Amino acid sequence: MALSGGEAFAGVILARCLSVLRISLALAGVLCSAPVAANDASEPSATELIEGLLSGRVPVGGPFELTDQTGRRRTDADFRGKLVVLYFGYTYCPDVCPTELQSISLALDALGAAADATQPVFITVDPERDTPPRLADFVSSFHPRLIGLTGSLAEIRKTATAYKTFFVKNSAATPGNYSVDHTGFIYLVGKDGRYLGFLPPGLPPDAIADAIRARLGPE
Numbered sequence: 001m002a003l004s005g006g007e008a009f010a011g012v013i014l015a016r017c018l019s020v021l022r023i024s025l026a027l028a029g030v031l032c033s034a035p036v037a038a039n040d041a042s043e044p045s046a047t048e049l050i051e052g053l054l055s056g057r058v059p060v061g062g063p064f065e066l067t068d069q070t071g072r073r074r075t076d077a078d079f080r081g082k083l084v085v086l087y088f089g090y091t092y093c094p095d096v097c098p099t100e101l102q103s104i105s106l107a108l109d110a111l112g113a114a115a116d117a118t119q120p121v122f123i124t125v126d127p128e129r130d131t132p133p134r135l136a137d138f139v140s141s142f143h144p145r146l147i148g149l150t151g152s153l154a155e156i157r158k159t160a161t162a163y164k165t166f167f168v169k170n171s172a173a174t175p176g177n178y179s180v181d182h183t184g185f186i187y188l189v190g191k192d193g194r195y196l197g198f199l200p201p202g203l204p205p206d207a208i209a210d211a212i213r214a215r216l217g218p219e
């Protein structure tokens with residue numbers, strides 16, 4: 001289910017952190033021909049995940065247990081009572097993730113006091129490099145209330161797959177200097193922990209703020 005704020009949604013962006021690949025909903029099936037590295041065969045493909053998300057017919061989200069930027073274990077239940085604004089990305093992303101997190105931060109600022117009822121959360125898709133201290137530096141540069149979460153690769157894969165987020169690490173000429181292709185939707189999760197919907201990548205801050213406001217309901 002897409003939010004009203006995303007009604008103009010005409011396509012899906014697979015956020016390749018060095019280039020942004022825009023495909024239309026109708027063309028989602030051609031993603032397999034795009035220059036995206038193959039994932040492990042046991043993992044769902046980008047197409048499967050995106051189609052699942054867009055169909056609105058499969059469950060999205062669910063329980064998770066990860067580690068925050070202070071090293072504390074956190075679960076989805078910790079955020080009950082807040083509207084969670086969730087984004088998956090990685091701190092070494094050169095362009096797309098910082099831009100999107102900046103837009104989320106500006107949207108929260110625009111909401112003023114109403115934003116107190118939200119909890120912005122960033123989950124890394126690069127747990128190998130995104131340690132809690134690295135996340136602490138990163139999230140604080142965007143918003144004082146942004147929580148960063150990391151974990152084992154298995155924990156991250158499980159959580160990302162639950163949210164229909166695709167990610168794959170690209171091989172690099174020099175170890176440690178790789179990029180990670182990933183989808184870049186913003187997910188909204190209700191105060192009761194239930195998935196409410198997603199926002200497409202690249203929305204301006206005011207559109208993100210409108211979508212959040214619509215979901216916050218009366219105070």
Ligand code: NI
Pocket residue numbers: 015016017089090093094095096097098182
């Ligand atoms: Ni990114």
